Amino acid sequence: MTMFGLGVQEFMLLLIILVPIILVVVLDKRGRTVRAQSGGVIPSGIGAFTSASSRARWTIGLLIAMICLDVIAIASGLLQASLVGRVLQGVIITPAEAVANDSRQQLIGNLWVILYVATVVAFFLWLSRSYRNVSALTTLSPSYSPAWAVGSFFMPFLWLTRPLQIIRELWHLSDTDPSVATLHEEGRKLPTPSVVGWWWGIWLVSVFLSQVVRNTTGHMNTPQEILNATYVSLASDFADLVAAGLAIAVVRAIDRKQVVCHNRLVATRKAGKRDTEHQPKYEDLVKQGIEEHKIQGMKNHEREQQIEEFNTWLDTINMPAHKKNM
Numbered sequence: 001m002t003m004f005g006l007g008v009q010e011f012m013l014l015l016i017i018l019v020p021i022i023l024v025v026v027l028d029k030r031g032r033t034v035r036a037q038s039g040g041v042i043p044s045g046i047g048a049f050t051s052a053s054s055r056a057r058w059t060i061g062l063l064i065a066m067i068c069l070d071v072i073a074i075a076s077g078l079l080q081a082s083l084v085g086r087v088l089q090g091v092i093i094t095p096a097e098a099v100a101n102d103s104r105q106q107l108i109g110n111l112w113v114i115l116y117v118a119t120v121v122a123f124f125l126w127l128s129r130s131y132r133n134v135s136a137l138t139t140l141s142p143s144y145s146p147a148w149a150v151g152s153f154f155m156p157f158l159w160l161t162r163p164l165q166i167i168r169e170l171w172h173l174s175d176t177d178p179s180v181a182t183l184h185e186e187g188r189k190l191p192t193p194s195v196v197g198w199w200w201g202i203w204l205v206s207v208f209l210s211q212v213v214r215n216t217t218g219h220m221n222t223p224q225e226i227l228n229a230t231y232v233s234l235a236s237d238f239a240d241l242v243a244a245g246l247a248i249a250v251v252r253a254i255d256r257k258q259v260v261c262h263n264r265l266v267a268t269r270k271a272g273k274r275d276t277e278h279q280p281k282y283e284d285l286v287k288q289g290i291e292e293h294k295i296q297g298m299k300n301h302e303r304e305q306q307i308e309e310f311n312t313w314l315d316t317i318n319m320p321a322h323k324k325n326m
Contacts, residue, residue, distance in 0.1 A: 050132070051258075051259065052126055052129040052258065053255055055122065055125050056126050058122045058126075059126045059251050060248050062122050066115055066116065066240065066244045067245060069108070069115055070240050072108060073108050074234060074237045074241070076104055076108055077234040077237060079101065079104075080101055081227060081230045081234070083097065083098075085227065087223045123251075127146075127167075127170075128147070128150050129146075130174070130255070131149040132146040133174075133258055133262075134174065136262070137173065142169065143169055144166055144169075163200070167196055168192050168196055170254060171253070171254055171257070174254050174258045175257050199243060199249070199250050202239055202242050203246075205239050206236055206239035206243050209235050209236035210236050213229060213232055216228075216229045216232065217229060
């Protein structure tokens with residue numbers, strides 16, 4: 001049985017991969033729950049803020065697809081381990097079973113490579129924009145450039161630690177916690193959030209296990225060696241699954257921090273603008289002073305006239321004014 005030229009297994013695998021991506025597209029059109037109060041490029045702080053929420057949603061959607069594919073890969077690996085275990089027990093398998101197993105594993109491997117590349121590209125696009133937004137959210141200077149934030153993943157040896165430092169800094173500078181400014185001014189090391197530390201550690205484990213799988217795949221000559229490589233591959237798939245889940249938490253948390261921080265800055269700026277508008281201008285104060293001075297002059301003039309009239313009245317009754325005052 002085939003669908004669109006694909007077997008049932010191939011069609012189901014592609015469907016599971018595409019469903020999360022389709023959901024992301026639909027959600028992207030309907031909008032996000034937490035959004036920036038103003039769209040586009042907005043002057044804020046000392047830089048310009050451009051929301052990275054759309055790229056974050058694409059990254060999260062692809063990571064969800066990676067998790068789905070890892071679950072499928074684990075199930076397929078268990079089937080292969082069971083098949084090789086039967087061979088070790090002396091059970092004869094048919095050529096059809098062997099071909100079906102190899103075809104299934106090869107298909108999953110090809111899909112994994114394609115999806116992994118797409119996820120990495122989406123993650124780097126999100127990371128670059130998010131790191132560029134830091135200058136719009138705080139007056140603290142980032143330690144690295146957006147290009148270096150991405151390029152650090154490709155530097156020999158440096159990729160083991162530098163990306164962790166960049167993500168840790170991005171986490172803290174996307175927040176309005178005053179303790180971050182204190183630590184930054186004192187030159188002290190920013191603490192590593194637990195979710196960021198676990199994500200980076202497990203991702204490094206998955207990279208190491210994947211490299212072991214690649215090195216052993218071409219040197220499997222016995223069923224036992226195939227079984228051992230299958231177990232390593234299962235461990236690698238499980239590590240990929242956990243790392244992808246933690247990566248979703250990291251991306252979602254940083255994106256939410258930036259949106260909340262930016263909205264707070266916009267609200268503060270609007271409140272300050274309203275206060276400024278309500279304050280009287282210098283010209284108005286000058287005009288008000290002149291008017292008050294005129295009014296006071298008129299009052300003084302009227303008082304002088306009253307005194308003069310009073311003195312005139314005293315003169316008419318032949319009484320000195322100084323005696324009257326006594």
